[in-house]
Amino acid sequence: MNLQQTAISQAVATSLADLQQFSADEVLLGYQKRWIADDSPLKIHQKSRRTGITWAEAADATLCAGAAKSEGGCNHFYVGSNKEMAREFIDAVAMWARAFDRAAGEIQEEVLQDDDKDILTFVVYFASGFKVQALSSNPSNLRGMQGNVTIDEAAFHDRLAEVLKAALALTMWGSKVRLISTHNGIDNLFNQLIQDSLAGRKRYSIHTTTLDDACADGLYRRICQITRKEWTQEAEDKWKADLLKDTATEEDALEEYYCVPKQGGGAYIPRGLIERAMRPDIPILRYEAPGDFTQWSQAQREAEMKAFCYEEIAPHLAELNPELNHVFGEDFARSGDLTVLSPGMIMKDTRIRTAFLVELRNLTYEQQRQVVFYIMDGLPRLIGASFDATGNGGYLAEQAALKYGTELVEQVQLSLNWYREWMPKFKAKFEDADIEIPKNDDVLTDLRKIQMNRGVPQIEKGSGKGADGKQRHGDAAVALCMMVRASYMEGAPIEFMALPNRRADSTDADDDNFNSYKGGAW
Structure with a gap:
């Protein structure tokens, strides 16, 4: 059984301490399981906001870093766009380590030299000898590293091309690169990578999770379980309608919740x-x-x-x-x-x-x-x-x-x-x-x-x-x-x-x- 299958089976079998109200087979939703199960060396997830893809990615990172080298284990580096995202990801890794019963130390703070200043990073070390570490978006931080790389909210990185260039160098020795993001415009490199991959010019595996896709797999039901509300189809429809209505413009709503980059109208082929x-x-x-x-x-x-x-x-x-x-x-x-x-x-x-x-x-x-x-x-x-x-x-x-x-x-x-x-x-x-x-x-x-x-x-x-x-x-x-x-x-x-x-x-x-x-x- 590979690490991805292990992630799914163990997540399904585990009742997390802070999610006791769920049945065991609902720890991960369908689209989260499919993301983890995809073992492609390069993959992209274009997603609606707040669908829990990063949370699922933390589970995958935990299993990878917690496994021995003979089992395919390796380091995992997370590159978010701000400090709060980094801390949230590492917190999720620590939670998954406890859930999977992986021997891991407490969250540690380390200092990396970033150009002319010191940058605080968060890291979890595992008994396997590997670690999950959150890095800043400075491309130089990946130089000399070896391990899988997750670039979160990739469309919002100011230097995505440089970060990706540094990350892809790690794949020479078998590491994997994952990009996760909502969209940020049709001309953004994130969207260009998706279109090139769909056209067959690049080899990224593409996952798409719109708000409708996520709800079809039980997202709103999960929200109701967490908030202890009764689920009804009418309540779900109203919840979705309110999210779209509250967004500033229809174009913003489509970008935020339906994976449609802005300025994407008009004829598809010029x-x-x-x-x-x-x-x-x-x-x-x-x-x-x-x-x-x-x-x-x-x-x-x-x-x-x-x-x-x-x-x-x-x-x-x-x-x-x-x-x-x-x-x-x-x-x-x-x-x-x-x-x-x-x-x-x-x-x-x-x-x-x-x-x-x-x-x-x-x-x-x-x-x-x-x-x-x-x-x-x-x-x-x-x-x-x-x-x-x-x-x-x-x-x-x-x-x-x-x-x-x-x-x-x-x-x-x-x-x-x-x-x-x-x-x-x-x-x-x-x-x-x-x-x-x-x-x-x-x-x-x-x-x-x-x-x-x-x-x-x-x-x-x-x-x-x-x-x-x-x-x-x-x-x-x-x-x-x-x-x-x-x-x-x-x-x-x-x-x-x-x-x-x-x-x-x-x-x-x-x-x-x-x-x-x-x-x-x-």
Whole structure:
């Protein structure tokens, strides 16, 4: 059992002297346990105020310093932004040491030379030979040290870059670095590290705990237990509403309680980056079903879509490079909005280039399946496909998974967590000039529909209209993001059969091949 598992199991099993009113399994809340259990060498927690992450971190520090070297024990250094935070953390360490029955001395005060002045620090020594020590935010204090480092309220450190530089040097010998903070503006280094990590440019493990997240794991219930109040859902709702109402501005409330750095509004991907990625030679193929399409016979509907695939899609499939890996993204709609299909190719320099877009409006489920299978069968070296499986989209996604396998097809339930994980990676492709998309006003408008909402980039609510005056709702943006998601998949490339170029040039034999293409695409 590693130290993190030990922390959870012992905390669960321990009734603290000053928390006798709690049942044993409620000493740590869910988000606190998940934070401790994450053994990543680098991790960040963006959080609402007063959610107890620092208290949980003190438990982890105690277990680490209290363990023998053979058990992975080491020193732990805490860097807060003021003396009061330092004292509070060390007090929590002493409390956890008693709870875990770790042999430790009393809190000691030591003096460190900090530039030209003496700085009082707080430290707890353990029988293991290790210690937990609170240091000032002067980066030089970490020089020559070895052990894990916690930088608390990181967004509020005046010299965060220098402190982090000193702390990261300790990781060369296996130490770990943890950053904990509420937000302090969108341009703050703390937020930049989070966005870079979500985009895959840095390797920090990211944890997010909003006020709602914390309450879902029992924060307000814990407050009621401590203050000996009766918990009700109505009381919790009022408590949250009062916290938000008492904050000076809505923007402040979102930053303090919902992990939304200030000045985070507006379009998520800047227009300039979108336009830089646009290429006029990437086609958009469109089909809108007639109003009486559902009244046609099945044979008529199938023949209509065969003609569309053969005449519109086949020539572009025939131009694809069979030596490149290909991917597929899809955003589903049955009526009103569009189903958008986004096949893409992974270039030799790792850029993702959209092969073409297909926009389908008011098309039946079966004929959407017909078009999807035709495209996927014709993509050389297909390594991944990501489908919108939300709501009615589940049918088409399931059909694709049944035909091509779950290792090749991901069925995505669109959620805040999915947007939080994949939109930063999507945006990074534009920032790094690593994606090419069609040059089209509707595509631009769809991408500009990605907005920050309570710290999560997602498609803004409400439908808009395209250049043709018809409804669309960020459909191309989701499909393109799905295409990028598919590029991270590692499915084995599947073989394909090249399609004839034109229906008009086909012989009877060609038609026979077309109608039986890939053994059941129709």
